[in-house]
Amino acid sequence: QVQLQESGPGLVKSSETLSLIxxxxxxxxxxxxxxxxxQPAGKGLEWIxxxxxxxxxxxxxxxxxxxxxxxxxxxxxxxxxxxxVTAADTAVxxxxxxVYVMDFWGQGTTVTVSS
Amino acid sequence: xxxLTQPPSASGSPGQSVTISCTGTSSDVGGYGYVSxxxxxxxKAPKLMIYEVSxxxxxxxxxxxxxxxxxxxxxxxxxxxxxxxxxxYYCGSYAGSNNPYVFGTGTKVTVL
Numbered sequence: 001q002v003q004l005q006e007s008g009p010g011l012v013k014s015s016e017t018l019s020l021i022x023x024x025x026x027x028x029x030x031x032x033x034x035x036x037x038x039q040p041a042g043k044g045l046e047w048i049x050x051x052x053x054x055x056x057x058x059x060x061x062x063x064x065x066x067x068x069x070x071x072x073x074x075x076x077x078x079x080x081x082x083x084x085v086t087a088a089d090t091a092v093x094x095x096x097x098x099v100y101v102m103d104f105w106g107q108g109t110t111v112t113v114s115s
Numbered sequence: 116x117x118x119l120t121q122p123p124s125a126s127g128s129p130g131q132s133v134t135i136s137c138t139g140t141s142s143d144v145g146g147y148g149y150v151s152x153x154x155x156x157x158x159k160a161p162k163l164m165i166y167e168v169s170x171x172x173x174x175x176x177x178x179x180x181x182x183x184x185x186x187x188x189x190x191x192x193x194x195x196x197x198x199x200x201x202x203x204y205y206c207g208s209y210a211g212s213n214n215p216y217v218f219g220t221g222t223k224v225t226v227l
Contacts, residue, residue: 035216037161044118044205044218045153045205045218045221047207050215058212058215061213094160094161099209099215099216100151100167100209100215101149102151102207103163105160105161107159107160
């Protein structure tokens with residue numbers, strides 16, 4: 001059974017960079033798309049972007065200027081960087097396998113942006 | 116790219132059915148066959164319930180069904196069960212190469 005686990009700082013200062021890693025276990029990261037999704041408290045889901053194991057990416061246009069995703073197949077990990085964060089970036093961040101069909105999800109990690 | 120439109124809430128009594136709509140445009144829901152539905156219980160990660168409009172992943176009860184007509188997709192939950200089915204439901208759709216994915220606004224389903 002494929003499992004995903006997000007990791008990274010739970011607190012990030014305003015204007016700094018949010019960095020998260022998603023570790024995949026129980027299966028290979030190769031030959032799949034991988035997505036990041038976030039959810040502010042009490043609000044809906046927002047798709048952030050996706051990466052293929054070749055390294056090709058697509059990002060949500062609303063976040064594109066601040067987002068970078070990368071993949072490390074040797075570690076079965078992929079990562080998210082979001083620059084110049086503000087309070088509006090405070091959310092639970094999820095990683096998931098796939099894009100059109102997100103069949104496995106991590107448990108989510110809460111990131112709070114502090115001033 | 117705007118979020119797909121869902122009703123904020125829906126409800127039904129145990130054993131009844133509830134249908135949730137997900138309205139988009141011809142650039143997302145109406146243009147492709149890649150509509151998915153996700154169930155989310157409080158404090159938990161979303162769970163895939165329906166993909167490619169009407170397909171169910173292994174392990175999802177056949178009480179959950181999906182369909183699409185034009186720019187609107189629908190999720191029907193039949194035989195409502197109090198604990199299992201009371202949750203937030205989100206639709207999602209492929210939306211083209213420039214912004215591959217968009218979620219719906221979410222619907223809270225209450226079992227009365």
